[in-house]
Amino acid sequence: MIIKIFRDLKQYTLTSSIKKDDIDLVKKYRPAALKKKDADGNDIFAVSYVEGKPCVAANGITFGSVSAEGGFAMITGALPETLPANTTAGDYVADKVGSALTLINEFEASIPEVVNAIKTERAELIGGIVEV
Numbered sequence: 025m026i027i028k029i030f031r032d033l034k035q036y037t038l039t040s041s042i043k044k045d046d047i048d049l050v051k052k053y054r055p056a057a058l059k060k061k062d063a064d065g066n067d068i069f070a071v072s073y074v075e076g077k078p079c080v081a082a083n084g085i086t087f088g089s090v091s092a093e094g095g096f097a098m099i100t101g102a103l104p105e106t107l108p109a110n111t112t113a114g115d116y117v118a119d120k121v122g123s124a125l126t127l128i129n130e131f132e133a134s135i136p137e138v139v140n141a142i143k144t145e146r147a148e149l150i151g152g153i154v155e156v
Contacts, residue, residue: 025128027121029113034105036117038080040097041132044090046139047073047097053146057138060127069127071135073097082123 026039050057051072060069070084078088078099087097101120103113 025125025132027117029103029117031103031113034103036101036103036113038099038101038121039091040087040128042071042097042135043095044073044087044097045095046135047071047087049142050135050138053142054138057135058131060130069124071128071131080121080124085124085128 025041027036028039029036047058058071059067062068068083072084072086074086074088076088077086078101079086080099080101085099087099089098089100090096091098101117103116107113107116
């Protein structure tokens with residue numbers, strides 16, 4: 025995850041190392057891989073993509089746009105016009121997204137392997153289809 029703050033624009037971006045197309049692929053073929061569960065099987069964190077509707081919360085992250093280069097999943101958020109005293113823009117963003125960052129970093133590490141497995145299985149499936 026790369027976080028950038030644009031003070032002059034009063035915005036920040038969170039850019040994942042996961043591509044939007046990879047999130048879509050995993051959602052279609054292995055949606056459980058986009059969720060982290062507790063010992064009892066309850067969802068405790070999830071990753072998703074909904075165009076134009078980004079959200080960061082303690083229990084999940086929804087990306088809402090893609091980077092111009094590479095198609096990486098992104099969130100663009102607004103910084104408040106005025107920050108509380110003794111608070112930097114970095115403090116604000118860290119407080120807003122900090123709880124989700126550890127878990128999203130775990131997903132970013134695991135999703136490429138899931139994507140590769142899906143692509144391999146899909147290629148084998150397609151290779152076994154006989155057209156007559």
